[in-house]
Amino acid sequence: MLAQDEEMMFTDARIDSIMYQVTFNPKTREGDIIANLSLVDKKDLDETLEIFRQVMYSGLSVCSYVKLFDEGDIFSGLTIPAGKAGITTVCSITIDGVLLKSGIPAKPIFGGIVQVKDRVPVRFTDSIRYECTTIDPLEVLMSQDLTSVREMMRTGSGKILANLREVPMAAKDDVDRTINRLLTAGFYGILEVGEPNSPVLGADVSRDHMGIIITGGTNPMCAAQEAGIPIITKAIKGVLDFHEMKKLA
Amino acid sequence: MLAQDEEMMFTDARIDSIMYQVTFNPKTREGDIIANLSLVDKKDLDETLEIFRQVMYSGLSVCSYVKLFDEGDIFSGLTIPAGKAGITTVCSITIDGVLLKSGIPAKPIFGGIVQVKDRVPVRFTDSIRYECTTIDPLEVLMSQDLTSVREMMRTGSGKILANLREVPMAAKDDVDRTINRLLTAGFYGILEVGEPNSPVLGADVSRDHMGIIITGGTNPMCAAQEAGIPIITKAIKGVLDFHEMKKLA
Numbered sequence: 028m029l030a031q032d033e034e035m036m037f038t039d040a041r042i043d044s045i046m047y048q049v050t051f052n053p054k055t056r057e058g059d060i061i062a063n064l065s066l067v068d069k070k071d072l073d074e075t076l077e078i079f080r081q082v083m084y085s086g087l088s089v090c091s092y093v094k095l096f097d098e099g100d101i102f103s104g105l106t107i108p109a110g111k112a113g114i115t116t117v118c119s120i121t122i123d124g125v126l127l128k129s130g131i132p133a134k135p136i137f138g139g140i141v142q143v144k145d146r147v148p149v150r151f152t153d154s155i156r157y158e159c160t161t162i163d164p165l166e167v168l169m170s171q172d173l174t175s176v177r178e179m180m181r182t183g184s185g186k187i188l189a190n191l192r193e194v195p196m197a198a199k200d201d202v203d204r205t206i207n208r209l210l211t212a213g214f215y216g217i218l219e220v221g222e223p224n225s226p227v228l229g230a231d232v233s234r235d236h237m238g239i240i241i242t243g244g245t246n247p248m249c250a251a252q253e254a255g256i257p258i259i260t261k262a263i264k265g266v267l268d269f270h271e272m273k274k275l276a
Numbered sequence: 277m278l279a280q281d282e283e284m285m286f287t288d289a290r291i292d293s294i295m296y297q298v299t300f301n302p303k304t305r306e307g308d309i310i311a312n313l314s315l316v317d318k319k320d321l322d323e324t325l326e327i328f329r330q331v332m333y334s335g336l337s338v339c340s341y342v343k344l345f346d347e348g349d350i351f352s353g354l355t356i357p358a359g360k361a362g363i364t365t366v367c368s369i370t371i372d373g374v375l376l377k378s379g380i381p382a383k384p385i386f387g388g389i390v391q392v393k394d395r396v397p398v399r400f401t402d403s404i405r406y407e408c409t410t411i412d413p414l415e416v417l418m419s420q421d422l423t424s425v426r427e428m429m430r431t432g433s434g435k436i437l438a439n440l441r442e443v444p445m446a447a448k449d450d451v452d453r454t455i456n457r458l459l460t461a462g463f464y465g466i467l468e469v470g471e472p473n474s475p476v477l478g479a480d481v482s483r484d485h486m487g488i489i490i491t492g493g494t495n496p497m498c499a500a501q502e503a504g505i506p507i508i509t510k511a512i513k514g515v516l517d518f519h520e521m522k523k524l525a
Contacts, residue, residue, distance in 0.1 A: 159408030
């Protein structure tokens with residue numbers, strides 16, 4: 028939400044600004060990543076982290092690193108309220124930042140919901156384009172009871188959050204190299220890399236581009252919510268030194 | 277959500293199709309309107325209707341008419357589940373349909389959140405454009421705890437749902453006439469009619485057009501949710517004969 032004198036800022040502009048702040052280098056595993064922040068009641072923290080661990084172990088997150096914040100701590104201008112614990116996780120837009128800092132013009136297009144059947148992602152069933160919304164799509168979609176992350180983990184079929192970005196097909200080799208480095212660094216959340224000039228999971232891609240689909244960094248939060256834990260999530264909240272994060276799964 | 281073989285349909289296309297089905301004539305008060313459907317537990321029905329009545333009485337809805345559905349009843353392909361009651365209310369896109377059927381090309385642009393101060397609408401604080409989302413903006417925004425409809429009713433200041441459409445400025449007289457007819461027919465939800473070529477509540481309008489802001493038909497559902505009543509809402513669910521609806525407030 029906006030302060031009294033702020034103007035409406037569309038998510039693509041917000042993403043542009045924060046991608047620019049990413050300094051994470053997958054080769055050295057050093058630098059700043061973009062983090063989502065979730066708030067839960069302190070009494071729910073252990074149960075929440077166990078769910079996060081399971082979701083991350085299933086590969087339905089960007090990577091398995093978290094940093095915890097206690098009440099009174101401040102992350103990116105937000106003070107963790109009394110009685111609450113803050114959990115930061117890596118936001119998928121971090122990967123766009125890494126591509127950008129490798130010289131590849133990655134353009135996040137939309138956030139949406141991907142239907143998975145027998146562990147194979149089938150297609151997008153819903154989407155909201157970043158350039159047309161002031162609120163992060165993965166933040167609004169997670170509160171809509173449209174996901175079934177826990178069912179997906181249990182049965183192999185369900186609906187998860189993911190987002191699409193486009194890169195120029197001319198950058199294909201560089202993209203493959205960067206993605207491999209990210210995989211080696213423990214960033215397993217790349218769901219699908221499309222062929223040049225071809226739709227990915229039913230989503231159209233601009234001419235001379237290819238689409239890359241990454242699992243939403245907010246899938247663990249969906250699973251916690253599906254389990255009945257009250258959780259508030261601010262997607263794309265701020266940047267964080269990767270060194271301060273710990274592996275959870 | 278989509279069936280297995282359905283394609284993603286953006287909300288503006290869905291709106292186009294359903295606007296076309298509006299036959300409501302404000303002069304005769306006859307014909308079909310577009311309805312939102314909400315589901316609540318039967319035990320919560322009376323309390324929910326009392327909240328709806330208050331919101332409608334405060335003018336924070338399109339009009340004050342509802343139609344109730346019992347468990348087992350079917351509305352627009354959806355069977356009301358056991359233990360639930362269905363409440364249909366008039367969707368603000370009805371007004372676009374009425375403008376269309378008066379020969380005015382009304383184009384719904386976005387749904388968003390309007391900040392109100394001392395009973396005066398100040399500006400949009402958030403928005404999602406219809407052409408870029410497969411899920412209705414007012415449906416996703418109402419579940420985001422971004423609204424404060426009850427506070428607005430109590431104190432005169434708060435955040436409510438509203439949406440913006442554009443009409444050509446050449447149609448100004450016809451628009452004024454149609455809106456007056458709608459007001460006479462009990463459709464009080466018109467929040468603001470902008471000047472030609474001027475922003476309305478901080479939102480830009482296309483050249484040679486004027487903006488019309490209408491309160492969200494889902495504000496009563498926001499208020500119920502804010503009061504802690506579990507409520508599921510499907511915005512723009514189907515069409516309904518206005519004669520079947522009853523005045524609530």
